[in-house]
Amino acid sequence: MKTRDLVLISLFSAIIIALGLLPPIPLGFIPVPITAQSLGVMLAGVVLGAKRGTLAVLLTILIAAIGLPVLSGGRGGLSIFYTPTTGYLIGWIAAAFTTGYLSERLVNRNQSAFAQGLGFFLASVAGSVVVLYAFGITYLGIAAGIGVTKAFIGSMAFIPGDVLKAVLAALAGRAVMAGYPLLPLRV
Numbered sequence: 069m070k071t072r073d074l075v076l077i078s079l080f081s082a083i084i085i086a087l088g089l090l091p092p093i094p095l096g097f098i099p100v101p102i103t104a105q106s107l108g109v110m111l112a113g114v115v116l117g118a119k120r121g122t123l124a125v126l127l128t129i130l131i132a133a134i135g136l137p138v139l140s141g142g143r144g145g146l147s148i149f150y151t152p153t154t155g156y157l158i159g160w161i162a163a164a165f166t167t168g169y170l171s172e173r174l175v176n177r178n179q180s181a182f183a184q185g186l187g188f189f190l191a192s193v194a195g196s197v198v199v200l201y202a203f204g205i206t207y208l209g210i211a212a213g214i215g216v217t218k219a220f221i222g223s224m225a226f227i228p229g230d231v232l233k234a235v236l237a238a239l240a241g242r243a244v245m246a247g248y249p250l251l252p253l254r255v
Contacts, residue, residue, distance in 0.1 A: 076116055080124035081131070084108030085138040092140045095225055102226065103140035107233040109160045110196040113167025114188050114241035121168040125160045155207020159200040167195030171241065181242060188241035192234035197227070 087108040092101035108128075112121035128138065137144040139157075148157060174187035205223050209216035 073120055077120050077124045077127060080108070080112040080116055080121070081127040083111060084124065084128045085131070088138055088140040090140070095222075101140065102229055104233075105140050106156075106160075106163075106196055106200065106230065107236060109164050109200070110167055110192045110233055110237035111240055113164045113169075113195055114171050114192060114237050115244050116168060117172050118165050118168035121164040122161060125164040129157065129160070152208050152212040153204070154211065156200060156204035158207070159203025162203060163196040163200040165195070166199045167191050167237075170194055175241070175245070177245065181246070184245060185238045185242045188238035189234050192237045193231065196237075197230045197234065201226075 084105055085108075087104040090104045092103045094101045109121075109125055112124040115121070116124060132138050132144045132148055133146060135145045139148060148154065168191075170191035171188055174191055175184050179187070201223060205219045206216060208214070208223075209219035212219070214222075
């Protein structure tokens with residue numbers, strides 16, 4: 069792995085961590101708060117691609133697991149793996165990979181700006197909404213003892229915000245592709 073790759077992976081891990089500094093917004097009816105860190109997961113996949121985006125997320129989870137309070141709400145330590153929201157945290161890995169993989173396949177430099185933005189948006193929704201929710205809802209339903217159906221219904225409150233995050237990730241991905249030609253291909 070090149071030094072540039074290590075720097076980009078570290079940078080996007082730092083972006084995910086920085087987005088965790090924004091205070092979470094609890095909903096009350098489901099034990100999962102609204103956070104900005106999932107935007108960082110989307111950005112890592114869109115900008116870095118599957119391999120480096122996934123490594124950025126893994127680095128963030130490793131930093132949290134060793135005890136640094138880098139997750140939303142100042143959480144860190146091994147206890148993060150023993151909460152009803154653990155499925156979302158583990159889902160970040162698959163979400164970054166899927167978002168990056170689809171971005172690599174759906175978007176290229178020869179497309180129009182609209183097509184690139186749409187490709188990044190679709191990749192973000194598929195990876196960081198559909199895949200992330202599949203992990204998070206399943207684990208939440210089992211761990212919290214509320215059942216998958218109730219967890220699914222409660223999680224629908226997050227859809228508008230996550231679609232907005234996907235739009236922001238698509239705009240950022242398009243801007244990086246247009247404005248930073250020195251960034252190597254995302255593969």
